[in-house]
Amino acid sequence: MNRKTLIGLLALAALLILAASLANLSKRSNGDANQLLVPKLEAQLNSLTSMRVIGGGNQTIVTLSRAESAWKLADKSGYRADIGRIRSNLIALARAKIVEQKTTNPEYFERLGVEDVAGEAASGVLIELESLAEPVRIIIG
Numbered sequence: 001m002n003r004k005t006l007i008g009l010l011a012l013a014a015l016l017i018l019a020a021s022l023a024n025l026s027k028r029s030n031g032d033a034n035q036l037l038v039p040k041l042e043a044q045l046n047s048l049t050s051m052r053v054i055g056g057g058n059q060t061i062v063t064l065s066r067a068e069s070a071w072k073l074a075d076k077s078g079y080r081a082d083i084g085r086i087r088s089n090l091i092a093l094a095r096a097k098i099v100e101q102k103t104t105n106p107e108y109f110e111r112l113g114v115e116d117v118a119g120e121a122a123s124g125v126l127i128e129l130e131s132l133a134e135p136v137r138i139i140i141g
Contacts, residue, residue: 093127
């Protein structure tokens, strides 16, 4: 595994852990508080077929695909990924809860780091989870 791939996997793990940690902090409540960030994800975990992490400029950081018995780095000649890390991070994301809604105004998305990753200066990352049931797309800033 080369250095770039390892950094990409570690960044994915850190972002998923950060998202789950932030979602579990208790702050002031609103209508969405304590609801799951990604409803139904836990039920779909075993049917996931691929994951992509996309950075600014729609640049793919890492693509993971599920083979028969292992997760592999699709863009790195099928190198095997650490299933334990992937599974623990996916479980954390599936159990993450909404603390509070920050804004619905697109003008403020850039300040929060959740702007569209198509822009070259986008600071967040888009995580795409493909499954047999329904795909999940979430931007983590």
